[in-house]
Each structure stands twice: as C-alpha cells, then as structure tokens.
Amino acid sequence: xxxxxxxxxxxxxxxxxxxxxxxxxxxxxxxxxxxxxxxxxxxxxxxxxxxxxxxxxxxxxxxxxxxxxxxxxxxxxxxxxxxxxxxxxxxxxxxxxxxxxxxxxxxxxxxxxxxxxxxxxxxxxxxxxxxxxxxxxxxxxxxxxxxxxxxxxxxxxxxxxxxxxxxxxxxxxxxxxxxxxxxxxxxxxxxxxxxxxxxxxxxxxxxxxxxxxxxxxxxxxxxxxxxxxxxxxxxxxxxxxxxxxxxxxxxxxxxxxxxxxxxxxxxxxxxxxxxxxxxxxxxxxxxxxxxxxxxxxxxxxxxxxxxxxxxxxxxxxxxxxxxxxxxxxxxxxxxxxxxxxxxxxxxxxxxxxxxxxxxxxxxxxxxxxxxxxxxxxxxxxxxxxxxxxxxxxxxxxxxxxxxxxxxxxxxxxxxxxxxxxxx
RNA sequence: GGAGAGAUGGCAGAGUGGUCGAUUGCGACGGUCUUGAAAACCGUUGACUGUUACAGGUCCGGGGGUUCGAAUCCCUCUCUCUCCGCCA
Numbered sequence: 001x002x003x004x005x006x007x008x009x010x011x012x013x014x015x016x017x018x019x020x021x022x023x024x025x026x027x028x029x030x031x032x033x034x035x036x037x038x039x040x041x042x043x044x045x046x047x048x049x050x051x052x053x054x055x056x057x058x059x060x061x062x063x064x065x066x067x068x069x070x071x072x073x074x075x076x077x078x079x080x081x082x083x084x085x086x087x088x089x090x091x092x093x094x095x096x097x098x099x100x101x102x103x104x105x106x107x108x109x110x111x112x113x114x115x116x117x118x119x120x121x122x123x124x125x126x127x128x129x130x131x132x133x134x135x136x137x138x139x140x141x142x143x144x145x146x147x148x149x150x151x152x153x154x155x156x157x158x159x160x161x162x163x164x165x166x167x168x169x170x171x172x173x174x175x176x177x178x179x180x181x182x183x184x185x186x187x188x189x190x191x192x193x194x195x196x197x198x199x200x201x202x203x204x205x206x207x208x209x210x211x212x213x214x215x216x217x218x219x220x221x222x223x224x225x226x227x228x229x230x231x232x233x234x235x236x237x238x239x240x241x242x243x244x245x246x247x248x249x250x251x252x253x254x255x256x257x258x259x260x261x262x263x264x265x266x267x268x269x270x271x272x273x274x275x276x277x278x279x280x281x282x283x284x285x286x287x288x289x290x291x292x293x294x295x296x297x298x299x300x301x302x303x304x305x306x307x308x309x310x311x312x313x314x315x316x317x318x319x320x321x322x323x324x325x326x327x328x329x330x331x332x333x334x335x336x337x338x339x340x341x342x343x344x345x346x347x348x349x350x351x352x353x354x355x356x357x358x359x360x361x362x363x364x365x366x367x368x369x370x371x372x373x374x375x376x377x378x379x380x381x382x383x384x385x386x387x388x389x390x391x392x393x394x395x396x397x398x399x400x401x402x403x404x405x406x407x408x409x410x411x412x413x414x415x416x417x418x419x420x421x422x423x
Numbered sequence: 424g425g426a427g428a429g430a431u432g433g434c435a436g437a438g439u440g441g442u443c444g445a446u447u448g449c450g451a452c453g454g455u456c457u458u459g460a461a462a463a464c465c466g467u468u469g470a471c472u473g474u475u476a477c478a479g480g481u482c483c484g485g486g487g488g489u490u491c492g493a494a495u496c497c498c499u500c501u502c503u504c505u506c507c508g509c510c511a
Contacts, residue, residue, distance in 0.1 A: 043473080047480040054480090057492045062442035076491040083491085245431095246470085367471095375452095377470085 001104050001364050003379070007033050017110030022119050022327035025106075032103050033294060039096040046089040055083045104213060111326050112298075112335040118325030125325065130309065131318035134344045134400040142345040143395040144276030146402060147173060150422050156274065163273070165266075165281035167391075172422045175371040176397075176409070177284060177390055179416035181259050184286040184387055187311055193257035193288055198237035200260055201228040206240040207365040211332035211358075221263050230263035234287040235384045243366040244290055252370055253300055254291040257387070259284065277391035278350065282315065284390040290383045291368060294360065297381035298335075301357045304385050305337050308353050311387055316410045317396055318342040320349065335360045339390065345399035350392040355385030398422070 007029065015031055056079050063072040116125045127194060137396040147153035152173025158166040169177050189195050207213045207229050212220060221230040231237060238256050247254065262285050273279060288307070292300040305321065312319045318345070324336040340349035360379040369377050401408045406423025414420055 032508080040473080043480080047473080050481090051479055053491085058441075079491045081425090242451050260464080 001361060002077050002110065003360060003364055004032075004036060004100075004104065007036060014107075014110065018107065020111050020117055020326040021108050021329065022117065023108055028103055028107060032100065035100045035103065039093065039100055042093045042096055043087060046086065046093055047085050049082055049089065053079050053086065056082075083394055108331040109288060109334050109358060111329060111333075112357070112359075114323065115329065115335055116323060116325045119327035120325075121328050124322040124328055124338070127321040127323050129318075129320040130313060131316065131342075133318045133342060136344050136400075136402065137404065140345050140399070140402060142276065143343075143398045146398045146407065147276070150406070152176070152398075152422065153277070161280070163280070167277070167280065172419070173394075175417065176413075176422065177394060179413050180390055181284060181286060181389075182416050183413060184311070185257060185259055187314075188257035188286065188288055188307075188387055189308055191255075193255040196238060196241070196256055196258040198234060198241075198258055198260060200231055200237075200263075201226075202240065204230055206236055206243070209240050209243050210235065210236045210362055211365070215331070220267055221265060231260060232264050233253040233262050233285065233386075234258045234260040235289060238287060238289040239291075239362060239368075239384065240366065242368045244368075246369045246371055247291070247380070249293065249370050249372050252291065252293045252380065253296070256289045256306055257287065259286045261285075277395040278346075280391055285386055286388060286390075288385050288387050291363070291384060292381045293370070294378065294381050297357050297359065297383060300381075301335065301337075301355065304355050304383060306387055308339055308355060308387050312339065312341065312352075314410070314412045315393070315397065317393070317400065319352075330354075330356065332356075332358050333362050334361065338394060339388075341396045342394050343392075343399050345353055345402075346395075350396065351389075352392045352396075353386040353388050355383070357381065357383045395418060 002014065011029060011033065015026060018026060018029070027315070050311075056075050060072050060075050060079075063069075063075065076380065110389065116123065118124070141149070144155065147155075149173055150173075152169070154168045154170060155164075157168040158164075185195055201223060204213060204227055207220065212229070212232065217229070218236050222230050223229070237260075241256065242254065255262055261282055263282050264280075266279060266281065277283075288304060290300050309319070309321065319339055319341050322338045324333075329336050336354055336356040338351050339353035339355070341352045342348075343350050359381050362382045363379045366382075368380050368382065370380050371377050397409060398407050399408075406421045409417060409420045409422065411420070
C-alpha cells in the first residue's frame with residue numbers, strides 16, 4: 001500500500017499517478033487526507049488522557065505505600081472517570097484507523113515516470129525484439145495437435161481427473177517440462193539467486209502481503225476449512241519469506257528463486273485464448289524475487305530484464321519486451337515489463353514472463369525493511385519476475401521447432417534431455 | 424487423534440500486581456590495547472506512533488476481561504515443544 005506520508009506531502013503526485021493508472025475514484029485521496037488528520041487529532045486527545053491516567057495511577061501506588069489511603073481512594077475515582085472518556089476515544093480511534101486503512105488499501109500502486117499512458121494492451125510500448133522468427137512448413141500444427149501426435153500431453157485425461165485446465169504431461173512431454181525447470185533453476189542460481197522450495201498454500205496474511213487480498217480472492221483457490229489459499233504464483237511465499245524482517249543494508253539485494261506449480265481460477269475465459277497450454281488452472285513456473293535498496297531498485301529491475309532476456313535467447317525463441325502502459329499494469333506494480341514469445345503456429349504472441357518493480361507497495365504491507373549505517377530503518381523495495389512460466393514456453397518450443405521428423409529442441413537443453421528430438 | 428508443558432528484545436534466559444520497555448548472558452556495533460588479529464577492559468545496542476524538537480502514547484504470541492494500576496491474575500484463539508497413537 002502507499003505510504004501515508006506521501007498523502008501529507010505530495011497529494012498531486014498521487015492524483016497524477018492514479019490517473020495514469022486509469023483509477024477512477026480520485027475523491028478517495030481527499031477522504032484519506034482528512035481522515036488522517038482526524039485520526040491524528042483523536043489520537044492526540046486519547047494519548048493525553050492516557051498520560052494523565054498513567055501519572056495518577058503511578059501516584060496511587062506511592063500513596064498506598066505511604067499509607068495515605070483516603071487520598072488514594074479519591075485518585076481512584078478520578079482515574080475511573082477518565083477511563084470512561086478514554087474508552088469512547090479509543091473506539092473512535094480504532095474506527096478511524098480502520099476506515100483509513102481500508103481506503104489506503106483500495107488504492108493501487110503509483111506508476112513510475114517511464115510508464116506510458118494508456119488504457120489497453122494495445123498501448124503497451126514495445127521496448128525491443130529479439131530472436132529469429134521461425135519458418136514453418138506447410139503442415140505446421142498448433143501445439144495441442146503436436147502434443148497429441150507425439151503423445152506428450154493429455155488434456156482430456158486431466159479433465160477426467162480434475163477438470164479443464166489441468167493437463168497431464170507424459171513421456172517426453174513430462175521430461176521436457178522437468179528439464180526446463182531444472183535448467184531455469186540452474187540458470188538462476190548461477191546468477192546468484194538462492195533456491196527455495198516453499199509451501200504451495202499460504203495463509204491470509206501472506207496473500208495480503210503481496211496484494212492478492214483483499215480484492216483478488218476470486219482468482220485464488222481457497223481452502224475454506226483452514227483459511228489457506230493455493231498460491232497463484234510463488235511470488236507470494238517467496239516474498240513473504242521476508243515479511244516483518246529488518247535486514248542489514250549490506251544484505252541487500254536479497255535474491256531468491258523457486259519452482260512451484262501455480263493455481264489460478266481465471267474465471268470467465270473462453271475460446272482459442274484458452275486452447276491447449278495457453279491458459280491453465282494449474283501450471284508450473286520458476287520465479288525470481290529480489291528485495292532491493294530503494295535507490296537501486298530500478299537498476300535491479302533492468303538487471304532482471306536482462307537476465308530473463310538472456311534466458312529466452314538461450315532457448316532460441318523469438319521474443320519481444322513490452323513496457324506496460326498504466327492501464328494494463330497490475331494493481332501493485334510501479335513498472336512492469338512483459339516478455340512475449342511468438343507462437344508460430346498460432347501466429348500470436350504469448351506472455352511468458354512479467355518482471356515488475358513494486359517499490360514499497362508490498363514491503364509497506366509486509367514491513368520488509370532494512371537498517372542503514374546510521375541505524376535508521378527504511379522500507380525496502382520488492383521486485384519479481386518469471387524466469388520462466390513453463391506451459392507457453394513448452395508451446396512455443398514445440399510449435400516453432402517442429403520439423404518433418406519431430407520437434408528439435410535447443411541445444412542448451414542437451415544437459416537435461418536424453419534426446420533433443422521429440423517424436 | 425490422546426496426555427502434558429510452554430510462547431518475553433537478534434538469540435539464550437530472568438521476571439507472579441505498582442519507576443519493568445523489562446535483570447543477566449551471548450551476539451552485533453563503537454572504543455582502549457596490538458604491527459595486525461585474538462583475549463581483556465570500557466561503552467552502545469528493540470519496534471511502532473507522535474512532535475519543528477523535546478515530551479507523550481503503544482507493544483512481553485493474537486483477542487477479550489478483572490484492577491486505580493497487568494509481562495505478572497482470569498477467559499479464549501493461534502502456534503511451538505515432549506510423550507503415546509497413526510502415517511508419506
């Protein structure tokens with residue numbers, strides 16, 4: 001969530017940011033500012049009263065000790081009266097705090113200055129493109145036909161076991177996915193990321209910390225009896241590793257990576273967009289997360305973009321990098337780069353990674369902080385990105401590399417596959 | 424699932440109603456000494472809120488209660504540990 005200080009010092013920046021993000025309820029900003037003033041006002045009254053009560057109570061102890069019982073009794077009455085008043089003030093304060101919190105939490109993060117204006121995905125800015133576009137033979141097939149032809153993935157079997165969007169990988173399809181995961185994790189750890197295996201379910205607090213709650217619970221599978229959520233991305237458990245932590249400045253940046261399945265309800269999608277591997281309820285992803293110094297988080301972001309880009313180059317896939325416009329960015333992000341890979345047989349770009357700087361939006365909720373040299377405590381910045389999401393990478397690898405005799409995989413996978421041709 | 428014990432500052436561990444935000448030890452940081460390091464000695468060392476600043480306020484797992492006053496008493500929830508059972 002946004003920091004309350006900003007409302008006191010730079011209201012215009014908030015308004016401008018919200019507008020760029022295509023956020024409509026701008027009057028919330030004024031409501032927050034006046035509520036904040038009211039809250040502090042009540043707080044001052046309440047604390048002054050508490051100070052007085054504390055002082056009197058303390059003196060009662062001394063009176064009792066010196067045997068002045070009557071005076072003590074008198075003081076007791078005095079405090080009792082103050083307590084009544086204090087109770088009312090405390091209730092008012094709690095109410096104001098709750099209202100204030102609810103309002104602040106309802107505001108999205110502010111976009112970075114480099115974020116292009118715009119409302120729809122069409123207005124995203126193409127930063128650069130790379131890789132070679134494939135030339136396919138006349139009978140080129142989309143991946144859902146290839147997976148059937150070579151017996152790599154069974155979508156209908158998944159439907160029987162669970163439902164649509166839960167594919168069953170088999171044979172070399174399963175092997176390829178495992179190889180990719182292994183390769184991605186090796187690539188990340190070699191770049192200095194620490195590997196984690198984390199829980200696939202999180203509690204409400206964790207889901208709140210990264211911004212899935214309070215608004216997006218509909219996108220997550222909910223284990224109601226235990227109040228757990230199946231993770232929509234390993235960003236949630238990974239970032240929450242540092243929830244409520246104060247690290248030393250010298251520990252920054254913290255670099256974490258992890259592989260997990262991800263679960264998304266994604267209600268309301270249909271048609272060719274969700275065909276095959278394009279959109280699933282359960283899919284695998286390798287994630288990278290960093291906790292960075294606020295002064296360096298945009299360098300960190302660029303570094304993560306380079307990192308993911310190199311990975312796509314190593315896989316020899318044609319890709320492009322987009323800087324998302326204000327209207328297409330996620331609620332919590334300040335700047336997001338999307339990576340898309342060209343799916344030759346479907347003739348469309350598929351998002352395979354999204355790399356974002358959240359600045360202090362998540363860390364303010366999670367209280368992820370660092371202590372500088374002089375002992376002062378500041379909020380850190382959090383960033384994350386996929387490196388990479390598996391299904392669409394699988395789809396593009398299959399579609400783009402299909403030849404008469406099978407699918408020819410890129411040589412970087414040689415270390416992890418028995419055989420670089422799927423047939 | 425059954426029985427019991429516990430939750431205090433980075434960690435360990437005191438504190439059972441009135442200067443306790445909390446003794447002490449370790450760790451960390453600074454200093455003295457040393458060519459340097461270790462040892463020894465001295466000092467500093469929780470967070471949140473709030474004020475121009477000082478003050479003030481809050482926090483001893485969470486929530487509630489008793490009391491003029493709670494880390495300390497009561498209720499409740501959560502979590503941890505030990506033993507038994509079950510189990511990948």
